[in-house]
Amino acid sequence: MLNKYSCYKIPILLVIFLGLCHFTSNGQDISISPVVMRLSGKPGEIINRVIYISNTGKSTYEFQVNMKDWKRDSLGNKLYSDPGTLLHSNANWVSFPETDFKLLPAEKKEFPIYIQIPEKIDPSMSTNSMLFITQINPFEKSTNHKALGIKVSYEFGVQLLYSPEKADVGTILYKNLEHVIDSVTKTSLVKISIQNTGTVHKNGVINVELTNKQTGEEIKLDPLSFAILPLDFQYIYFKIPTALATGEYLLIALLDAGKDTELKVAEKNIHVED
Incomplete structure (x- = not known):
């Protein structure tokens, strides 16, 4: 039985690094692939996909997974909102077996996701959402001031872009x-x-x-x-x-x-x- 995603507010302390593919920092190394999933399928179908996550660093990372809706402003910047609130969202189609996990040093993980295309959809309009993988055990980072320290957390976003068969390619x-x-x-x-x-x-x-x-x-x-x-x-x-x-x-x-x-x-x- 799959658990539907849960959306949590995550307390990130002081510094957040948002990444869409790969980061390396002070020996910590996490990579996530793919960062964009282009999906197609017929109404009623279930699409199975896998996100590949690896940790080549020396620390254990703890992550939480949740969904968000997003759109772009007039300059192309992403604007996020709660899942299922935007007109062309597919966030509520998505499920995964766990909402949090640990990634040990040198561990590679395959994280499966399942996209259930509804029976009734607009046959010509594409939809989107963003799957976030957010670190919830921030690490201390030293500064030039002995009395001052910061904690750093990392967050990765995977775009889920669905295009139905009758979508107009346009120009x-x-x-x-x-x-x-x-x-x-x-x-x-x-x-x-x-x-x-x-x-x-x-x-x-x-x-x-x-x-x-x-x-x-x-x-x-x-x-x-x-x-x-x-x-x-x-x-x-x-x-x-x-x-x-x-x-x-x-x-x-x-x-x-x-x-x-x-x-x-x-x-x-x-x-x-x-």
Whole structure:
């Protein structure tokens, strides 16, 4: 008999490190895989998956497992809420045999999870949730002050993304490409607005190039990765280097959402002030 997950408030002292794959710190080493599970199946089916957890450190870790709903804000940051409270949540589909466990030094663990797809679901809309594995025996960490110490805990999140058979793949569209000035910092920015027209989760990379129309000099900004929810909008900002000379520039943004999608290109002429 499987236990349905339980959600607890965990008292984490002073410092929390949130990880989505692997950390190494002062000889402590925990790895968790996979960090994203893309799921598919028919209504009524039970999907079986395994999370692999290993401890190559010298300490024993104690973990607690619970579920959360999540969505993204307009900048792509995750916002969490109680399980089963968001419209497109699948947190209540998930069960696992234990809600807490210990991981001994050099131990490797296979943690099974079971996803029961309801008989009645929206046949075209993807759902999501996050499975958290949270350390509940924080470790002392020394500081430069003998009288002052902190305790460190680690937390890992595994995304569960379900896409039904009739989900619309859709595409990612540019909605706007702008040169803006931050009203507070006065920083010069490239602001890109994108839309996911599909009912599946998507991710990709955007590259931005600036070409000085007088000199022909090309400036490539560091690429930014993004992840976007179904039928969602998102804003992505690139910081323009402060050393960029005043002048007229051709701004080009290249959006790559994977091998099965066309490369999207957007262009705009802008004026940059030194």
